[in-house]
Amino acid sequence: MRKTFRLPLAFALLALTLVAAAAAFVALVPISLPREQIEFTLPPGSSLRAAAREIAASEVGIEPWVLIALARLMGVDASIKAGSYQISRGTTPLELLHKLTRGDFTQAELAFIEGWTFRQMRQRLDAHPDLRHETSALSEGEIMRLLGAPELAAEGAFFPDTYLFAKRSSDLELLARAHRAMQRHLQQQWQARADRLPLGDAYQALILASIVEKETGRDQDRSQVAAVLVNRLRLGMPLQTDPTVIYGLGDGFDGDLRKRDLLADTPYNTYTRRGLPPTPIAMPGLASLQAALHPAASDALYFVARGDGSSQFSRTLAEHDQAVRRYQKGGRP
Template identity: 75%
Template sequence: MRKFLRKLFTLALVVLVLSTALLAARFLAPISLARDTVEFTIPPGSSLRAAGREIAAAGAGIDPWVLLILARLTGVEASIKAGSYEIHRGITPLELLKKLTRGDFTQAEVTFIEGSTFRQIRQRLDAHPDLRHDTTGLPEAEIMRLLGAPGVAAEGSLFPDTYLFAKRSSDIELLARARRALERHLASEWQARAAGLPYREPYEALIMASIVEKETGRDEDRSLVAAVFVNRLRQGMPLQTDPTVIYGLGEGFDGNLRKRDLLADTPYNTYRRRGLPPTPIAMAGLASLQAALHPAPSDALYFVARGDGSSHFSRTLAEHNQAVMRYQKGGKP
């Protein structure tokens, strides 16, 4: 009887060793792929079994049970992360499982450019092939509600930057990140602002920053441009800035600003109405935020473009008129 039990134990041990070797070979052998690179997406809430089916359906020659057993053996069955992935020839089931538990996503990127309008940002997002377009067709007010800012104007509500994201991420997630980035930068810059500025709240500084963004042709002039508008606010003068007028004209603007446009009474016509417009007119970058909250020490009230990207700044209207004659009308000072 003992001899039989020893033989049975030995047989069981051999079977266990062979099974373990076979499993190890299966776990460490490269997965066959239909192509050099296979891409797949694991939806949120997917089980490992469902993830295995997604991977196999994408063109990877792996049985879902292989991943399931390997995950149970390593204790990571509930640790896979949703997102978009890509795998290449030579990857093993063990390496694939590590990728899924690390969240080693395939990343894409999108850049929000300073001075862009919210409409332009939406067009950029709608055209991006790697995003999930959940905001398409939604009104701006609904998008702002989804971003946790109901009643806040969409214009200027995002921070310009390059954002990396996992493929098939929702565009609303990306907008939320840009919204949080703006809130963080605005709060920080407002806290460190110069004394005596004519803003009642951070939002007014954001509006000013958007004007500075659209009016500045050269970085070195940014704080001087801000100083001109801050000085005008302090003295109760109209800002008289063309970009706000153009924004108020909307999509009807044909690229040629006419005298009748300067006379059109819209909330954004800073020739007709004193003070700041009701909302930002574009997305302001960090440099413009800093300029609006730290304008240069200057008593200039006017500036005119020189034609080379820079501006000439003047203290008086007479000086300004001379500069206009010199730089824009071909006359002599």
């Protein structure tokens, strides 16, 4: 009886050993690829079976059942992550499976630049070949609603930075990251703001920072520009900044700001209206946020561009007029 019992057990152990050896062989033999590198994308929500079929359809020389069996054998069949992947010749099924479970994506990048408007952002977003374009047909209001901020204008709501993302990611997901980043930076700077600023809330700080961004040609001038704007707000003087007027003109601006433009009243014309415009006019960077909330200690009320990227700051209108004559011959007082 004992010999009869031991014989099936020995066969079972031998069978298990052979299965394990076969699995190890399959897992460690490099996958056949027709080119040096192959890229493929697994859509969100892909099951293990769907992922295996997608990989095989991308000319990766591995049978779907092999990947499925290996994933189940290793207990990672529910751990496959969606995204874009790249594998090279010499990659084994085991290494491929590790990539899929770690989310070792191939990444693309997109830079949003300080001073860009939301319109410029969308143009760059819509033109990026590695994004899944889900917002192209949406209005600004619809985008902000999907981001959970329907009360906010899209202008200025996104933080300028270089963003890395897995290829075939949603453009809405990228916008959500940039929006969260702006909210985080804005709240941090608002909490650390200087005392007695003439700003009612963090959103007004964002608007002010966007004007500082557009008015500054040199980093060293940011806090001085902010000081002029803050001083004018304190005194109830019109801000009289050209970038806000240009923003209000929209497509009507032809690149040449004329006197009639300064007289054309819009919600963004800070020559005809006192206080801040209703929304930001661009994406401010962190330096402009910091400058708006920590302006320089200055009593200047005017500034004019010197023509080299820097500005000349003045305390009185007479000083300002003199600076205009000096640096902008034929310029507007």
